[in-house]
Amino acid sequence: MHYPIKVIIGLFAATLCLSGHVGGVQAEAPEKSKTTTTPPPGGVPGGTVARAATADVQHGKTLFKENCEACHQEEGRGKPGFAPSLTNPELLTAASDRFLTATIREGRAPTPMPPFGEILKASDIQDIIGYLRSYSQASVIGDQLDASPPGMGDPHLGKRLFAQICAGCHGPNGEGYESSGSGTAIGKPGFLSKASAGFIRYIILHGRSNTPMRGFSGPGGLANLTNEEVDGLVAYLRSLRN
Ligand code: HEC
Numbered sequence: 001m002h003y004p005i006k007v008i009i010g011l012f013a014a015t016l017c018l019s020g021h022v023g024g025v026q027a028e029a030p031e032k033s034k035t036t037t038t039p040p041p042g043g044v045p046g047g048t049v050a051r052a053a054t055a056d057v058q059h060g061k062t063l064f065k066e067n068c069e070a071c072h073q074e075e076g077r078g079k080p081g082f083a084p085s086l087t088n089p090e091l092l093t094a095a096s097d098r099f100l101t102a103t104i105r106e107g108r109a110p111t112p113m114p115p116f117g118e119i120l121k122a123s124d125i126q127d128i129i130g131y132l133r134s135y136s137q138a139s140v141i142g143d144q145l146d147a148s149p150p151g152m153g154d155p156h157l158g159k160r161l162f163a164q165i166c167a168g169c170h171g172p173n174g175e176g177y178e179s180s181g182s183g184t185a186i187g188k189p190g191f192l193s194k195a196s197a198g199f200i201r202y203i204i205l206h207g208r209s210n211t212p213m214r215g216f217s218g219p220g221g222l223a224n225l226t227n228e229e230v231d232g233l234v235a236y237l238r239s240l241r242n
């Protein structure tokens with residue numbers, strides 16, 4: 001609990017960012033969130049939005065219904081312990097097109113998330129992503145998060161914290177639903193080969209609205225973790241990659 005102010009500013013900035021205000025407020029938010037997410041300098045949000053805007057959203061919706069809805073539910077709402085929500089603002093803010101495309105193309109062996117690389121064309125996957133992105137007006141900071149440095153966290157500290165506060169939902173080794181928790185398989189290569197340190201850090205801090213994953217920062221969090229603790233968790237998870 002050494003940096004509550006920073007964490008609160010980060011959360012506040014993210015709230016502003018997610019509320020989709022235009023003008024000065026929105027331009028300011030990613031600047032401030034640097035204190036917690038440390039994206040690289042010079043990044044302007046919006047690049048990913050512009051790419052997704054070229055997608056055929058209606059076509060994406062049809063493809064989503066045909067290929068994804070049985071698991072991810074209507075409007076991509078998800079079902080804890082079965083398939084995650086794909087339309088909550090935190091995922092859509094933090095996930096780069098690269099992360100979403102790779103996840104859809106390759107799936108997440110050994111979880112039930114199947115690979116669609118042989119079934120859907122690249123443009124189909126872009127259309128689905130465009131459809132999912134239509135649920136959030138917030139700026140996408142996924143590219144900045146992916147480019148942010150991994151940090152120098154202590155994996156041993158992270159391992160201890162994981163056992164105490166994450167394993168109950170994500171499984172003792174992050175095996176996900178298989179261990180009958182509500183959380184996804186964040187200790188498995190299917191997730192870790194695609195998720196950047198910046199993405200993982202953002203989700204730990206901000207959580208996922210309308211799912212059991214609440215953020216771990218600020219007074220409203222499941223626990224108010226320090227930067228050192230969050231970096232430790234990121235380092236521990238990344239050590240499980242292979
Ligand atoms: C058979 C069920 C099933 C189907 C069909 C399915 N998914 Fe998934 N999907 C899952 C599960 C389960 C996970 C979480 C796996 C884990 O534990 O990491 C997941 C994870 C994801 C993620 C990562 C979300 C996150 O929180 O990081 C994305 C993106 C995704 N799926 C997109 C899709 C899309 C798009 C389609 C259709 C083209 C699709 N899925 C079809 C079961 C499914």
Ligand code: HEC
Nearest residue numbers: 078084085165166169182183184200203208211212213233
């Ligand atoms: C109360 C249960 C719960 C706890 C405790 C919990 N999580 Fe989660 N977490 C979830 C759920 C559920 C999701 C997926 C959200 C969804 O279903 O849409 C998730 C998603 C995530 C994701 C994104 C994974 C993906 O597939 O994209 C990360 C990273 C994560 N959690 C890290 C952690 C860490 C680290 C901790 C401990 C500090 C933790 N979680 C504690 C339930 C939990």
